[in-house]
Amino acid sequence: MRAAVCPAYGPPEVVEVRKMPEPESGAVRVRVVAAAVNFPDVLLVAGRYQVRVPPPFVVGSEFAGVVAAAGGGFAAGERVTGTGITGAFAELVRADPTALRRIPDGLPFDVAAAAGVAHGTxxxxxxxxxxxxxxxxxxxxxxxxxxxxxxxxxxxxxxxxxxxxxxxxxxxxxxxxxxxxxxxxxxxxxxxxxxxxxxxxxxxxxxxxxxxxxxxxxxxxxxxxxxxxxxxxxxxxxxxxxxxxxxxxxxxxxxxxxxLDPDLYRRHRTELAALLADGTVRPHIGARYPLAETPAALRLVADGRAVGKVLIEP
The missing domain is CATH 3.40.50.720 (NAD(P)-binding Rossmann-like Domain)
Structure with a gap:
């Protein structure tokens, strides 16, 4: 598979898109349709986030896609969205099932990817x-x-x-x-x-x-x-x-x-999902990039020039 890899800490331009082994089985593997760029992704690449991930690592913390093989309580073919500190900017991501949520019917992949972290926060x-x-x-x-x-x-x-x-x-x-x-x-x-x-x-x-x-x-x-x-x-x-x-x-x-109190978190997450599902709120997607242009997507966010959400679509 192809993935955007941070080989060493630095500016967005250090990120390389290269061939990588597919993620190991044992969790849930998701074929990524859309992934969203968040400012912490830039900080992780720079080695300036509150949590440091030793390079090399696959960049990206938020994605939406299709379950590639059954596992973790999810069936193959289910539409899901999820988060994790790294791994999202790739054709396949290995996800912790506790970090995955099913995408409601009628909600497009790009909206699901764009709304998770930003709208949740x-x-x-x-x-x-x-x-x-x-x-x-x-x-x-x-x-x-x-x-x-x-x-x-x-x-x-x-x-x-x-x-x-x-x-x-x-x-x-x-x-x-x-x-x-x-x-x-x-x-x-x-x-x-x-x-x-x-x-x-x-x-x-x-x-x-x-x-x-x-x-x-x-x-x-x-x-x-x-x-x-x-x-x-x-x-x-x-x-x-x-x-x-x-x-x-x-x-x-x-x-x-x-x-957040866990019960309050679940209640607010349900309320937000309803607002997204019925179209009351739709994330503004200001830019879309192919996986090969991941450094440019990160640079747009790093420089504060992004309007709304920036997506990477493998």
């Missing part, structure tokens, strides 16, 4: 951590990227009024198409721009970016607001002035899947 962050409900005002930073655009779509579906902060006209257009009530260019005085759009403040901030956007977004919260940090795609971990947290009674919260 955004939905759990909105529902379980930010506690967003109808009528809330929500600021989404990095609103043109995979998680950010998913958060725009899902917060809108929950009845919230979304202000999307995104760096290019193309990303802001995608956020408006995803339901944002207002869009803001982060270049310039972001604090003043948010105050103009949200004179009474927001109830929640969803932040997958960090960096210099964090403080003005924090200042835009209303009293008692919730600031949810998901990641630091900017590459910079911000410093938060704690006096603002004290004076405004703000909650600063972090999101990780491992912190």
């Amino acid at each position: 955004a939905y759990h962050a909105l529902r379980a951590v930010a506690r967003v409900g109808a009528g809330d005002r929500v600021i989404v930073l990095g609103a043109g990227g995979g998680v950010g655009l998913a958060a725009v779509q899902l917060a809108t579906a929950l009845g919230a009024e979304v202000t999307a902060v995104a760096s290019t006209p193309e990303k802001r257009a995608a956020a408006r198409a995803g339901g944002a009530a207002a869009t803001v260019d982060p270049k310039g005085d972001l604090r003043a721009a948010l105050r103009t759009v949200l004179p009474d403040g927001a109830q929640a901030v969803i932040d997958p970016v960090g960096g210099e956007l964090a403080e003005p977004a924090l200042r835009a919260l209303a009293r008692g607001g919730r600031y949810v940090t998901i990641g630091f795609a900017s590459g910079v971990i911000p410093r938060i002035p704690l006096n603002l947290v004290l004076i405004k009674g703000i909650q600063v919260l972090g999101f990780q899947f491992g912190d």
Whole structure:
């Protein structure tokens, strides 16, 4: 089979697409139809993720495809989607059956691949951590990227009024198409721009970016607001002035899947699956690449130029 391999830590261009032995049996083998690029894939290749995988390894953490042979409670031919820290950017992936889910009838492979990590992260962050409900005002930073655009779509579906902060006209257009009530260019005085759009403040901030956007977004919260940090795609971990947290009674919260109550996680996953299955929410797929162009797909995400999700289709 062909696979995208990281032979040594480095930039996306170190990744090589080469012939590899098919994965061993003993788990579930899935023939990959579509795989989604996530920012942690870039960090893993660079050796800068919170978990280090010794090279060489097959890159990719999210996929959708068809079970190649029965195993782990799955029948050959079943349509599944799954995640794992590596292995997805290949023609075949060996998957832990506990990390696989059946794709609902009518949901295309590309949608299933694109919605797993980004929409799962955004939905759990909105529902379980930010506690967003109808009528809330929500600021989404990095609103043109995979998680950010998913958060725009899902917060809108929950009845919230979304202000999307995104760096290019193309990303802001995608956020408006995803339901944002207002869009803001982060270049310039972001604090003043948010105050103009949200004179009474927001109830929640969803932040997958960090960096210099964090403080003005924090200042835009209303009293008692919730600031949810998901990641630091900017590459910079911000410093938060704690006096603002004290004076405004703000909650600063972090999101990780491992912190979720299992019952709550299952309930929210079911809710999200229903939103995807009935078409209420559809991930924005901004670019598609063949397996041979995996380095270019990783570079697009690494440079922050991706709009929505980037797919690799073996």
